[in-house]
Amino acid sequence: MKENAPAQGVWPPAATPFHADLSVDFERAIAHCKALLAEGAHGLAVLGTTSEANSLDLAERETMLERLVAAGIAAERLLPGTGTPSIGDTVRLTRHATSLGVRGVLLLPPFYYKGVSEDGLFAFVSEVIGRVGRDNLRIYLYNFPQMSGIAWSPALVGHLIKSFPKTIVGLKDSSGDVAYMNRLFESFPGFAVFPSSEALLLSAMKKGAAGCISATANTQVAAIRALYDGWQGAEAERLSRAASAVRLLMQKFPLIAAVKAVLADRAKSPDWARVRPPLDPLSPAERKEVVAELAKIAAEAPA
Amino acid sequence: MKENAPAQGVWPPAATPFHADLSVDFERAIAHCKALLAEGAHGLAVLGTTSEANSLDLAERETMLERLVAAGIAAERLLPGTGTPSIGDTVRLTRHATSLGVRGVLLLPPFYYKGVSEDGLFAFVSEVIGRVGRDNLRIYLYNFPQMSGIAWSPALVGHLIKSFPKTIVGLKDSSGDVAYMNRLFESFPGFAVFPSSEALLLSAMKKGAAGCISATANTQVAAIRALYDGWQGAEAERLSRAASAVRLLMQKFPLIAAVKAVLADRAKSPDWARVRPPLDPLSPAERKEVVAELAKIAAEAPA
Numbered sequence: 001m002k003e004n005a006p007a008q009g010v011w012p013p014a015a016t017p018f019h020a021d022l023s024v025d026f027e028r029a030i031a032h033c034k035a036l037l038a039e040g041a042h043g044l045a046v047l048g049t050t051s052e053a054n055s056l057d058l059a060e061r062e063t064m065l066e067r068l069v070a071a072g073i074a075a076e077r078l079l080p081g082t083g084t085p086s087i088g089d090t091v092r093l094t095r096h097a098t099s100l101g102v103r104g105v106l107l108l109p110p111f112y113y114k115g116v117s118e119d120g121l122f123a124f125v126s127e128v129i130g131r132v133g134r135d136n137l138r139i140y141l142y143n144f145p146q147m148s149g150i151a152w153s154p155a156l157v158g159h160l161i162k163s164f165p166k167t168i169v170g171l172k173d174s175s176g177d178v179a180y181m182n183r184l185f186e187s188f189p190g191f192a193v194f195p196s197s198e199a200l201l202l203s204a205m206k207k208g209a210a211g212c213i214s215a216t217a218n219t220q221v222a223a224i225r226a227l228y229d230g231w232q233g234a235e236a237e238r239l240s241r242a243a244s245a246v247r248l249l250m251q252k253f254p255l256i257a258a259v260k261a262v263l264a265d266r267a268k269s270p271d272w273a274r275v276r277p278p279l280d281p282l283s284p285a286e287r288k289e290v291v292a293e294l295a296k297i298a299a300e301a302p303a
Numbered sequence: 304m305k306e307n308a309p310a311q312g313v314w315p316p317a318a319t320p321f322h323a324d325l326s327v328d329f330e331r332a333i334a335h336c337k338a339l340l341a342e343g344a345h346g347l348a349v350l351g352t353t354s355e356a357n358s359l360d361l362a363e364r365e366t367m368l369e370r371l372v373a374a375g376i377a378a379e380r381l382l383p384g385t386g387t388p389s390i391g392d393t394v395r396l397t398r399h400a401t402s403l404g405v406r407g408v409l410l411l412p413p414f415y416y417k418g419v420s421e422d423g424l425f426a427f428v429s430e431v432i433g434r435v436g437r438d439n440l441r442i443y444l445y446n447f448p449q450m451s452g453i454a455w456s457p458a459l460v461g462h463l464i465k466s467f468p469k470t471i472v473g474l475k476d477s478s479g480d481v482a483y484m485n486r487l488f489e490s491f492p493g494f495a496v497f498p499s500s501e502a503l504l505l506s507a508m509k510k511g512a513a514g515c516i517s518a519t520a521n522t523q524v525a526a527i528r529a530l531y532d533g534w535q536g537a538e539a540e541r542l543s544r545a546a547s548a549v550r551l552l553m554q555k556f557p558l559i560a561a562v563k564a565v566l567a568d569r570a571k572s573p574d575w576a577r578v579r580p581p582l583d584p585l586s587p588a589e590r591k592e593v594v595a596e597l598a599k600i601a602a603e604a605p606a
Contacts, residue, residue, distance in 0.1 A: 022390070022430070054415035057391025058361065087325070087579060088360025109581070112357035112414055114450055116581040123580035127325070147417055149452060150581075276390060277426035278412070278419040278453075 004138055006169050006192040007079055007103050008210050009042030010225050012217035013050040015259050016064070018274045024060055025271070030071040032263070036218070040225030042211065043077035044068075048106055049147060049174070050215040050256055053081045055276040058089060062096050075101035079213075083108030083142060087124065091131045104138030106172055111148035118156045125160055129167055139167050140192065144174035151175070154183045161188060170194065172213045182207065198224045199247045202240040205231040215255050216247045219262045242301045249293050253286055254279070261287045262294065307441055309472050309495040310382055310406050311513050312345030313528050315520035316353040318562050319367070321577045327363055328574070333374040335566070339521070343528030345514065346380035347371075351409055352450060352477070353518040353559055356384045358579040361392060365399050378404035382516075386411030386445060390427065394434040407441030409475055414451035421459045428463055432470055442470050443495065447477035454478070457486045464491060473497065475516045485510065501527045502550045505543040508534040518558050519550045522565045545604045552596050556589055557582070564590045565597065 014036060017028040033044050046068065047053035047061055056064070061080075069075050082093035082105040094105050110116070110124055129137065141160070145151040152171065160168045170192030173181050178200065184193050185207040192210035195201060201212045201224065217224050220243060227239040250258045257275055261282045264272035273281050282290065317339060320331040336347050349371065350356035350364055359367070364383075372378050385396035385408040397408050413419070413427055432440065444463070448454040455474065463471045473495030476484050481503065487496050488510040495513035498504060504515050504527065520527050523546060530542040553561045560578055564585045567575035576584050585593065 054388040055390065055413070057389050057395065060391060085357040086360050087358065088363060092360065110358070112450065113581050117583050120581035120583045123583075127580055147415065277430055278416050278423035280420050280423045280426075 004076075004103065004136055006138075006210060007043060007140070008192070010040065010211055010217060010221060010228050011043045011045040011079055011194070011213045012036050012041050012221055013045040013048035013213055013215060015218050015256070015263060016051045016053075016056065017260075017272055018276060020271070020274075022274070022276055024056065024064065026064070026067045028272075029064065030068060030073075032218075033068055033073055034071070036221050037073070037077065039221045041217070041221050043079055043103060044073070045079045045081075045106060045172070045213045047080040047082070048142070048172075048213070049081075049144065050218065050259060051081070052256065052276055052279065055279070058093065061093060065097055065100055065102070069100055076103050078102045079104055079106055079140065081106040081108065081142065083110070085110040085112040087127050087131065090128050094128060094132045094137065095134065098132060098134045098137050101136070104140050104169065106140045106142040108142045108144070108148050109150040109152065111150060114149045116150060118153060118159070121150070121152075121156055122159055122163075125168075126163070129164055137167055138169050139164075140170040140172055140194075141168070142172050142174070143180075146175065151180075154180070154187055157184065157191075158187060161191065170210060185209070197247050197251075198227065199244040201227055201243070202231055202236055214247070215259055216250050218259045219250070219266075220246050238301075245297045245301065246294065249297060250290065253282060253290055257282045258286075258290050261290055265291045307379075307406065307439055309441075309513060310346060310443070311495065313343065313514055313520060313524060313531050314346045314348040314382055314497070314516045315339050315344050315524055316348040316351035316516055316518060318521050318559070318566060319354045319356075319359070320563075320575055321579060323574070323577075325577070325579055327359065327367065329367070329370045331575075332367065333371060333376075335521075336371055336376055337374070339524050340376070340380065342524045344520070344524050346382055346406060347376070348382045348384070348409060348475070348516045350383040350385070351445070351475075351516070352384075352447060353521065353562060354384070355559065355579055355582065358582070361396065364396060368400055368403055368405070372403055379406050381405045382407055382409055382443065384409040384411065384445065386413070388413040388415035390430050390434065393431050397431060397435045397440065398437065401435060401437045401440050404439070407443050407472065409443050409445040411445045411447070411451050412453040412455065414453060417452045419453060421456060421462070424453070424455075424459055425462055425466075428471075429466070432467055440470055441472050442467075443473040443475055443497075444471070445475050445477070446483075449478065454483075457483070457490055460487065460494075461490060464494065473513060488512070500550050500554075501530065501543075502547040504530055504546070505534055505539055517550070518562050519553050521562045522553070522569075523549050545600075548600045548604065549597065552600060553593065556585060556593055560585045561589075561593050564593055568594045
C-alpha cells in the first residue's frame with residue numbers, strides 16, 4: 001500500500017461502545033474495529049457521526065486513535081474525523097492524528113456557525129492546513145449539511161482542490177443529494193468521493209466513486225465489500241439490492257441507535273445498545289422490530 | 304450582592320479581540336470588559352456567541368476566565384458560556400468556571416445533533432449537573448435555535464426547573480420569538496429570562512424579564528443600562544426607542560462583525576475588527592455604512 005495513496009474501498013465509520021457509566025469501552029471498540037477489518041473493511045472511518053465523535057471529549061478522541069494503533073491496527077487504515085467549530089481544537093486533533101500516521105482526516109466544517117460565506121470556510125480550512133503544517137496531511141471533506149448546517153459547495157471544493165492539490169484529496173457525502181454527488185464526479189475526476197451509503201454505491205461506482213463510508217457498514221461490512229469487489233460483475237445488481245435492503249430498513253430508525261441495537265443483538269450484549277445523551281437508544285419495541293425485519297431480509301435473500 | 308443570587312441587569316456578551324496572528328488579545332479583552340463594567344454593565348456574559356466562544360479552543364476559554372479574574376474582575380460578575388456537544392468537554396468547562404466562582408454558566412444544547420428528543424436533552428443536562436457535582440453551579444439555558452439547531456422548549460425548561468430547582472435558574476433567549484419568550488414569563492415566574500436584545504427589553508421588563516444580554520451591548524451599554532434603570536419612568540419609551548434604533552441598524556449587518564467594526568472605529572484600531580474564520584469581517588463599504596448610520600442615529604437622538 002503506497003503511503004497516503006487516496007483511500008479506496010469500504011471504510012466503516014466504527015460505532016463507539018460505552019460502559020454503563022458512559023465511559024468509552026476501548027476494549028470493545030478495538031475488538032469491533034478488528035472484526036470489521038477481518039470481515040473485509042479496507043480501513044476504518046473512525047470518530048465520525050456514527051462513532052458519536054462529537055459526544056466524545058477531545059482527550060477521548062485522541063485516546064481512541066492511540067489505543068487502536070497500539071492494538072495493532074495500522075494507522076494508514078484509519079481515517080478519523082477531526083473537524084470542530086474552532087481552528088485551535090481542529091488543529092490539535094488533526095495534528096495528533098497526522099502524527100500517528102493516519103491515512104487522512106475527515107473534516108467537518110465549523111458546525112456551530114450558520115450562513116457563513118465560502119470565503120470564510122476557505123479561510124478556516126486554509127488556517128487549519130497551515131497550522132497543522134505537516135506534509136503528510138490528507139483531508140477528506142465531510143459533507144453532512146443536515147447535521148452540520150454547512151455544505152461544502154462544489155465551487156468551494158474546487159477552490160480548495162486547486163489551492164491545496166496534495167492535501168484536499170476526497171469528500172465523504174452524507175447529504176443523500178444525488179445531484180450534488182454527480183456534480184462532484186463530473187467536476188473533479190480522480191477526487192475520492194464516497195457516496196452517502198451502500199444504497200447509492202453501485203450507481204456511484206459507475207461514476208468513479210472511491211468506495212463506501214456508511215453507518216450501516218458496521219452491521220454488514222462483508223455484503224458491502226462483496227458489492228464493492230463485484231460492481232462490474234454479473235451479480236452486481238443482486239449484491240446492490242441485498243445491501244440496499246438492509247440500509248433502507250435501518251435508516252427508518254434513528255440510525256446510530258439502530259446500528260448499535262443490531263450490534264447488541266448479535267453480540268448478545270445489551271451494553272452495545274448504549275448511546276451518549278442527547279441521543280436515545282431504540283425503544284424495546286423498535287429494537288425488536290429492526291432485528292425481526294433484518295432477519296426477514298436475510299431469509300428472503302440468502303447470501 | 305448575595306452569593307449566587309440570580310443574575311439581573313445588563314450583562315454584555317463581551318466581544319473577543321484577536322491579534323494579527325488570530326491569537327486572543329487578552330490585554331485588550333480585559334480592558335474592554337473593564338470598560339463595559341465602568342460604563343454600567345452589571346456583569347459580563349463572556350464566551351457566548353458574540354465572543355466567538357465556539358471559535359476558541361477549550362484551553363483559550365479557560366484562560367480567558369482566569370485572566371479576567373486575575374485582572375480584578377469579580378467572578379460573580381461573570382456568566383460564561385460552557386456548552387459544547389459533548390458531556391465531557393461541557394463538564395470540563397463548567398467545572399472550571401464554577402471553581403472560579405462565576406455567577407453561573409450559559410448552557411448551549413449539544414449543538415452538533417439535530418432532531419434530538421426532549422428526553423435526550425434532559426439526560427444531557429442531567430449528566431452535566433451530576434458530573435460537575437458542585438453545589439454552587441447555576442445554569443442559564445441558552446436558546447439560539449437558529450445557530451444551535453436545538454431549542455429549549457418550554458416543556459423541557461419546566462421539566463429541568465422542577466428536577467433541578469436550585470441549579471436551573473434562568474434562560475437567555477436569542478431566538479427573537481416573542482411568543483416563546485412570553486410563554487416562559489407566564490409559565491415560570493421568578494425564572495431569570497433575558498430577551499433577545501435591547502429592542503425587546505422594555506416590553507420584556509413589563510413581563511418580568513431579568514435584564515439584557517445582547518451583542519450590541521458591546522457598543523451601547525450605557526444606553527441599555529439607562530433603559531434598564533428607567534423602564535418604569537417617564538423616559539422609558541424614549542430610552543427604548545434610542546437603544547432599539549442602534550440595535551435594529553446593526554442587526555442588518557452580520558452582527559458580530561458589525562459589533563467589532565464599531566469597536567474598531569471607536570478605538571481607532573483596525574485590529575478590533577478582526578474575526579476568526581469562518582466568520583468574515585465587514586467589507587470596507589459596510590464598515591463605513593454602519594459607522595455613518597450610527598452617527599446619524601446619535602445626531603437625531605442625543606442622549
